[in-house]
Amino acid sequence: MPLESKYEITEREAHWREFWAKQNIYAFDETSDKPIFSVDTPPPYVSADHLHPGHIMSYSQAEFVVRFKRMQGYNVFYPMGFDDNGLPTERHVEKKYKIKNKDSISRSEFVKLCLEETQKGIQTYRNLWSLLGISVDWSKTYSSINTHSQKISQWSFLDLYRKGLLTQREDPIMWDISFQSALAQTDLEDSEQDSHLNDIVFTSQESGEQLIIATTRPELLPAAVALFFHPEDSRYQHLIGTKAITPISGHTVPILTDETVDKDFGTGLMMVCTWGDSEDIAKWKKYNLETRLIFNQKGILNELAGNYAGGHIIKLRQLILEDLKKQNLLVKQTPITHTVQVSERSGTPIEFILTKQWFINVVEHKEELLEQGKKLHWYPKRMFSIYADWVSSLKWDWCISRQRYYGVPIPVWYHKQTGEIIIPQEDELPVDPTEYTPRGYKAEDLIPEQDVLDTWMTSSMSPEIGAGLVSNPELTAKLFPSSLRPQAFEIIRTWLFYTVTKAYFHHNTLPFSDVMISGHGLDNQGRKISKRLGNFTPPEQTIANYGADAMRYWATGTTLGENIRFNEEEIKKGKKTVNKLFNAGKFAEMHLQNFTLPDQAPELELIDKWILAELNQTITLATESFEQYEYYKARTAIDQLFWNKFTDYYLELIKYRLYDETPEGQNSRLAAQYTLYVYIKSLLKLYAPILPFITEELYQGLFLENNTQNTSIHTSNWPQSNTAWQLSEEENNLMTDILAVVEAVRAYKSQNSISLGKEIESFTYTSTQDLSPYENFLAKALRVGKLMK
RNA sequence: GCGCGUAUAGCUCAGUUGGUUAGAGCGCAUCCUUGACGUGGAUGAGGUCAAUGGUUCGAAUCCAUUUAUGCGCACCA
Numbered sequence: 001m002p003l004e005s006k007y008e009i010t011e012r013e014a015h016w017r018e019f020w021a022k023q024n025i026y027a028f029d030e031t032s033d034k035p036i037f038s039v040d041t042p043p044p045y046v047s048a049d050h051l052h053p054g055h056i057m058s059y060s061q062a063e064f065v066v067r068f069k070r071m072q073g074y075n076v077f078y079p080m081g082f083d084d085n086g087l088p089t090e091r092h093v094e095k096k097y098k099i100k101n102k103d104s105i106s107r108s109e110f111v112k113l114c115l116e117e118t119q120k121g122i123q124t125y126r127n128l129w130s131l132l133g134i135s136v137d138w139s140k141t142y143s144s145i146n147t148h149s150q151k152i153s154q155w156s157f158l159d160l161y162r163k164g165l166l167t168q169r170e171d172p173i174m175w176d177i178s179f180q181s182a183l184a185q186t187d188l189e190d191s192e193q194d195s196h197l198n199d200i201v202f203t204s205q206e207s208g209e210q211l212i213i214a215t216t217r218p219e220l221l222p223a224a225v226a227l228f229f230h231p232e233d234s235r236y237q238h239l240i241g242t243k244a245i246t247p248i249s250g251h252t253v254p255i256l257t258d259e260t261v262d263k264d265f266g267t268g269l270m271m272v273c274t275w276g277d278s279e280d281i282a283k284w285k286k287y288n289l290e291t292r293l294i295f296n297q298k299g300i301l302n303e304l305a306g307n308y309a310g311g312h313i314i315k316l317r318q319l320i321l322e323d324l325k326k327q328n329l330l331v332k333q334t335p336i337t338h339t340v341q342v343s344e345r346s347g348t349p350i351e352f353i354l355t356k357q358w359f360i361n362v363v364e365h366k367e368e369l370l371e372q373g374k375k376l377h378w379y380p381k382r383m384f385s386i387y388a389d390w391v392s393s394l395k396w397d398w399c400i401s402r403q404r405y406y407g408v409p410i411p412v413w414y415h416k417q418t419g420e421i422i423i424p425q426e427d428e429l430p431v432d433p434t435e436y437t438p439r440g441y442k443a444e445d446l447i448p449e450q451d452v453l454d455t456w457m458t459s460s461m462s463p464e465i466g467a468g469l470v471s472n473p474e475l476t477a478k479l480f481p482s483s484l485r486p487q488a489f490e491i492i493r494t495w496l497f498y499t500v501t502k503a504y505f506h507h508n509t510l511p512f513s514d515v516m517i518s519g520h521g522l523d524n525q526g527r528k529i530s531k532r533l534g535n536f537t538p539p540e541q542t543i544a545n546y547g548a549d550a551m552r553y554w555a556t557g558t559t560l561g562e563n564i565r566f567n568e569e570e571i572k573k574g575k576k577t578v579n580k581l582f583n584a585g586k587f588a589e590m591h592l593q594n595f596t597l598p599d600q601a602p603e604l605e606l607i608d609k610w611i612l613a614e615l616n617q618t619i620t621l622a623t624e625s626f627e628q629y630e631y632y633k634a635r636t637a638i639d640q641l642f643w644n645k646f647t648d649y650y651l652e653l654i655k656y657r658l659y660d661e662t663p664e665g666q667n668s669r670l671a672a673q674y675t676l677y678v679y680i681k682s683l684l685k686l687y688a689p690i691l692p693f694i695t696e697e698l699y700q701g702l703f704l705e706n707n708t709q710n711t712s713i714h715t716s717n718w719p720q721s722n723t724a725w726q727l728s729e730e731e732n733n734l735m736t737d738i739l740a741v742v743e744a745v746r747a748y749k750s751q752n753s754i755s756l757g758k759e760i761e762s763f764t765y766t767s768t769q770d771l772s773p774y775e776n777f778l779a780k781a782l783r784v785g786k787l788m789k
Numbered sequence: 790g791c792g793c794g795u796a797u798a799g800c801u802c803a804g805u806u807g808g809u810u811a812g813a814g815c816g817c818a819u820c821c822u823u824g825a826c827g828u829g830g831a832u833g834a835g836g837u838c839a840a841u842g843g844u845u846c847g848a849a850u851c852c853a854u855u856u857a858u859g860c861g862c863a864c865c866a
Contacts, residue, residue, distance in 0.1 A: 153804085190865095197866085217866055228866085261866080270866045279866070338865050374807050385793050397857045485793040489860085524801095557813085558802065563859085567801055569815050576814095587825035596839090636803065636813075644813090651825080659824075743832095748833095750820060757823025 003589055003701040007577075007582040009547035014692045017130055026070075026135040030779055037074035040121060040463045040482040040512050041136065042495070043081030046121025047087050051128050051641035052536040053554075053566045054521025054529045061518050061631060062486030062556035063134050065384040066466040067689035068626040069483075070135070077479055078467045080553040081142035081149075082125065083119035085407045085457030087179065087345045093406075095119055105740060107405050118143065128539060131476035132548050133692045135714065141468045143456045145408070152465050154411040155459040156502060157400075158423055165361050165505055166400075167422070172274075172352045173280045173399055175752045176343040177299035177313065181403045182357050184454060185396045189344040192337055199266065199332035201326060202227060205252055206280045212331060212355040214266030216338065218324065220273040222249040222305045225289040229272045235268060237742040247329045248320060249306050256287060275352040293354055294318030297403075313351065358410065358451075359397040361620040362501060366394055371423035372500050376515050379629040380561040383517040393623060398498070400454045407452030409433055413445040422446065460498035461739055463511045469551040482512035489517050489561070516629045525567060542571060549691040556635040556690055577639070578694045581687065584647065585698035588680045591658045592702065595673045605668065606774065608675040609727060610735045614641055615679055616725040622686050624717070631690070638686045639668065646679070653781040662787045737767040738774055745782045762786040 004012075020026065039062070044055070053748040070076040072451045097107055099277045124144065130138065142149050154184025160166040174183040192227060198218050202211040212228060224246045236255075243252045249725035260279070261270050274292045275281045283289065284644065294305045299313040308316055324330035340349050362369065370391045378384045413422040424431050424438045431438070433448035458465075465478035487495060496515065522528055523535040543551050558564040604612075618641040625634035657665065657672040681703055691715060699713035718770040727735065747761055749756055763784045765771070771778075771789070779787045 132799035136825085207819055238803090265866065272866080276866075336865090340865080382793060386861055391793065392860055492860085562802095565801065570801070573814060576828055580826070583829090585825080590825075632803080633805090639813085647825090648830095652823090652830090655824075679812075747833095753820055755821050755823065756831060757821085 003450075003582075003698070005780060007697065009549075009578070009580065009693075010544065012697055013548050016314050016693050016696050017133065019696075020135075020136075020712065020714070023711050025715050026076075026078065026137050028137050028138060028470070029075050030472075030475060032075045034073060034075040035191040036077060036478055037484070038068070038077035038467070038482045038483040041078065041080050042487050043142075043462060044125060045086075046082045046118050046143075049532055051124065051539060052270060052521060052529045052531070053539055054129075054536075056132060056539050056551060057555045057564055058486070058488050058522050059129065059134055060132065060552045061388055061560065062484070062516060062627070064494075064552075064617070064631040064634075064689045065484070065486075065516070065629055066118045067135055067692065067714060068718065069419075070714060071685065071688065071716060073717065076135075077140070077466070077470075078136045079142065080126075080129070080136040080138065081141065081459075081462060081465065082122050082143040083455060083459055084114075084143050085145045085452075085458065085602070086223055086402075087181070087404065089114050089118060090404060090406050090533060091345065093395060102405065106781055113237040115145070118145065120328065121167075125701060129775070131543055132551065135692070139468070142465050142469060143369045144455065147430055148324065148468060149461070149465050150408045150456055152461045153408045154424075154429045154431065155426060155432060156457065156461050156506065157411055157453065158426065158429075159506055161423060161458065163505065166347075166358060167361065168356060168358050170354060170356045171359070172354055173356075173357050174341075174350045174396070175295070176346050176348055176768050177295075177351050178346045178348040179343065179404075180297050182355065182399050182401060183442060184345055184399050185457070185498075186456075187344050188341045188350060189350075190339045191342045192345070193340045194335065194337050195340075197266070197334040198321065198324075198330060199334075199698075200271075200357045201245040201247060201329040201331060202253075202269075202271075205241065205245050207242075211239070211255075215271050215276075216277050216336070217273070217317070217322050218434075219313060219328075221246055221309070221320060222251075222272075222756050223273040223275075223282065223292045223294045224249075224251075224271050225252050225274055225292055226253050226272045226287065227271055228258050228261050228283065229257045229268055230261040230263045231253070231259060233257075233261075233263050233268050236550070241753065242626070246325065247434045248323060249304075250424050251292075253290075258283060258286075273446050277352075279692050290462070291354065295351070296355060297355070299351070304374070319322075320401045324626050331766075357502065358398050358401040359399050360501070362398045362503075363396065365501075365504075366391055367502065368573040369501055371504075372510060373497075375510055377513055379514065379516045380559075381690055383492065383515070383561060386489060387497065388493045389471045390497060396585045398454075398501075401451040402454050403450075404452050407455060408458055410449045410450040410453055413438060413441070414449070416445050418448055427542070446664070456494055459495055460502045462495075462499065463503070480507075481510055483514060484514045485512040486518065487517040489518070489519060492517070494657060514629075519558070519561050522563050522565045524566055528563075529566065542568075546571050546575045547693070549578045549693045550655055552690055552692075553577060553635075556631050559632045560629050574691075577642075578691060580643070580647065581684075581691070581694050581698065583593055584642075584651070585680070585702060587651070589702055592673060592677055595677060596679055598670075598674070602667065602670045602674050604671045604675060605777070606731060606734065607650065607653055607726070607738075607777070608671050609731065611645060611679055612725040613676060613721075613727045614645045615682055615719075616721050618686065619682065619719050619721040621755050623721070626689070632685075635690055638683070638690075641686075642683060645685070649742065650679075653742070653777075656780045660749045665770060684713060685716060685719045688713050734769060734771070734774070737769050738778065739769060741765045741767070741771070741787075742782060743776075757783060759785060760784040762788060764788045 022511045060510045066078055067077060097113060154363050177181050195216050197214050197216055199214050200218060202213060227244050238257045242255050242483055244254050260607060272280050272283050278641050284446055292304055295301050295313045301308050301313060303309050308319060342349050370388060373387045411424050411431050411433060411435050415422060422438060429437060437443040463480050463482045467476045470476055499511045504508055504609050520528055527535060529536045550571045557570050618637050621637045622634040653671045660669055684695045696713050743766055775787045
């Protein structure tokens with residue numbers, strides 16, 4: 001199939017997209033006995049309304065390696081998942097349909113809306129990934145809310161429950177009062193906020209002495225349950241065993257000592273409440289303190305808040321401060337900036353309330369989970385420290401129940417009479433307890449669990465969910481653990497940690513052997529690309545302007561794990577590379593018209609051997625680099641080979657041979673054609689993982705006529721390095737001087753404003769070696785009448 | 790506060806285990822319409838490798854301290 005005269009990017013990319021889809025070349029071969037390379041593809045949140053260059057970057061970077069592996073002869077399993085349940089989708093639907101209060105809509109109605117939005121989101125992603133040429137097997141897709149995923153997610157729950165790793169406890173739990181749901185440690189975010197440190201007066205019940213404490217949360221005064229000071233603080237020894245009267249609410253609290261109290265903070269007296277932070281909870285547990293929870297799940301104050309009952313916790317601080325002032329009990333206010341933990345999704349500062357929730361016991365397994373993380377192959381290595389930091393700082397067990405609508409139901413019932421916890425049989429999964437009665441029970445005897453599972457409960461099973469997409473169980477077993485998990489560093493503490501945890505608890509294994517961690521996209525000023533800032537060009541637009549290959553080329557622009565700035569110049573460079581490749585292809589086509597590859601290589605000239613030696617080196621380097629997930633290194637090596645070795649030198653230096661139609665020039669011409677053929681074919685393959693479209697175009701156009709076996713460059717074999725293609729040291733030295741002569745002639749012409757194509761009479765070069773056998777070649781190639789030493 | 794990164798040409802970034810004159814692309818200057826390509830080509834200018842000190846025959850690279858900046862964790866009564 002001859003090449004067009006011009007490469008129409010948009011049209012040709014669309015053509016190849018269709019071709020690949022029709023030929024199904026990215027499909028996992030269930031019957032093959034080739035080694036498997038399986039990818040645990042990140043399932044993106046489908047509620048993302050706009051995809052940005054950051055998404056392009058991370059998915060492309062992983063995909064370069066996947067394409068490489070496919071060409072290396074692996075049977076690639078590359079599924080795609082979509083994370084569609086959980087808060088983000090609910091929020092999205094609430095916003096879009098202006099649902100302020102969930103009571104105004106039934107659970108099933110609401111879930112239906114979520115599913116509809118999910119489908120739209122999936123379509124958006126799918127369109128963009130196709131546009132970009134992401135080579136996933138679209139017949140292997142899942143969404144985290146579909147039956148398949150629910151089944152595995154609920155199985156995970158059952159398995160952990162049976163292993164005793166899962167418990168239901170009534171515990172203080174981090175709570176989002178605006179979304180009214182429990183949160184896990186990872187759902188939190190730090191937020192710098194301006195506030196005041198308030199010095200407030202308590203009164204000693206015994207002596208009437210004023211006891212001043214400092215707090216940033218005066219609204220929790222009605223929830224105060226104790227005062228503490230350091231056991232060695234001489235100022236307060238006389239208070240041991242006495243009580244203090246709380247201002248405003250008037251209740252009394254014990255005065256106790258604890259080593260963790262900082263003598264130098266404020267007055268050295270500390271108020272403990274139900275519960276301002278994790279320290280409060282720790283002391284509450286340690287000293288078995290009273291529980292004075294003053295608000296409910298919506299943040300509404302109860303009778304313990306006295307006169308304030310019925311109000312909202314968020315407004316209480318202001319009211320209490322005013323009342324304290326009136327009573328002269330607020331002695332000082334110091335403005336401070338401090339870090340407040342807020343819910344990542346709502347931005348609301350977290351509160352603690354007491355509820356019954358399901359927890360996975362991770363804290364007591366910290367050490368083992370750290371060990372598991374150590375066993376993974378991290379690319380780049382340093383990313384392990386983020387994992388290690390996180391695991392060793394774990395304070396809370398993983399709360400997996402959420403008081404939401406759109407999620408995988410917790411597969412549990414409670415027996416009305418006995419209170420017994422009832423779980424279904426595995427073959428009953430997936431179940432919605434609110435609509436299903438487990439075998440052997442009567443609906444009227446059971447209370448169904450209403451809560452759903454944390455969305456990470458499902459996505460942490462992604463390797464198993466992916467592996468389960470094939471038709472037979474034996475194959476599923478081969479697909480787990482996965483070969484590769486590509487992901488961004490922001491979700492090491494969530495997705496990665498939870499997946500490692502699950503694989504360890506369920507199968508006592510790692511979920512995958514390699515982890516490839518990408519950085520994130522930055523705008524051209526170095527700010528993180530985000531939906532909120534809107535600081536990005538939609539990828540669809542960039543692709544329309546420059547092509548998918550150019551966009552992908554940009555994604556190679558930095559080493560793995562580094563952030564990358566969106567830079568239109570880099571994309572232009574990608575487009576130029578595509579253009580240059582096309583033109584080189586056209587040149588090759590012109591000169592390979594009647595050429596067929598002979599069984600035996602013709603006798604090559606030094607320059608032919610040189611470019612093949614360069615090719616050989618690059619094959620070795622690119623292969624090693626891709627193996628190490630160093631696509632950047634591979635790309636620059638290939639760029640060098642193409643631009644700096646081939647187009648700058650080789651191509652220009654052999655033109656005269658290709659145009660030579662005289663009988664005595666035929667051997668030389670054949671050698672050049674042979675070299676050109678071998679070189680271009682390998683070069684295209686080297687570029688194929690990064691630039692799948694243009695390489696397919698040229699591969700099909702130049703090499704596929706007589707080759708019916710490989711339908712696509714992307715299923716062809718990765719080029720092998722060839723030991724025959726090596727220069728001896730002597731040849732190497734000769735080439736160095738030959739290229740120096742080339743440069744000298746070019747410099748001479750350039751400095752004298754002579755066109756390179758114009759023949760000059762003579763040129764005198766210097767070399768310590770005997771270049772006389774090559775003078776003729778150089779003279780012809782460089783258009784010099786006579787070349788002299 | 791602890792930990793992990795980053796700092797190299799005007800801009801965006803490479804630089805493997807320390808080894809001649811530190812690289813690329815873009816931008817800039819001068820020139821060339823050569824038969825794949827003007828979305829091109831040739832030549833060239835441009836760097837105290839954040840700072841200081843040290844190890845070494847030799848340091849962008851190793852060590853120490855410092856500065857700037859990003860991230861993770863902790864603190865945050």
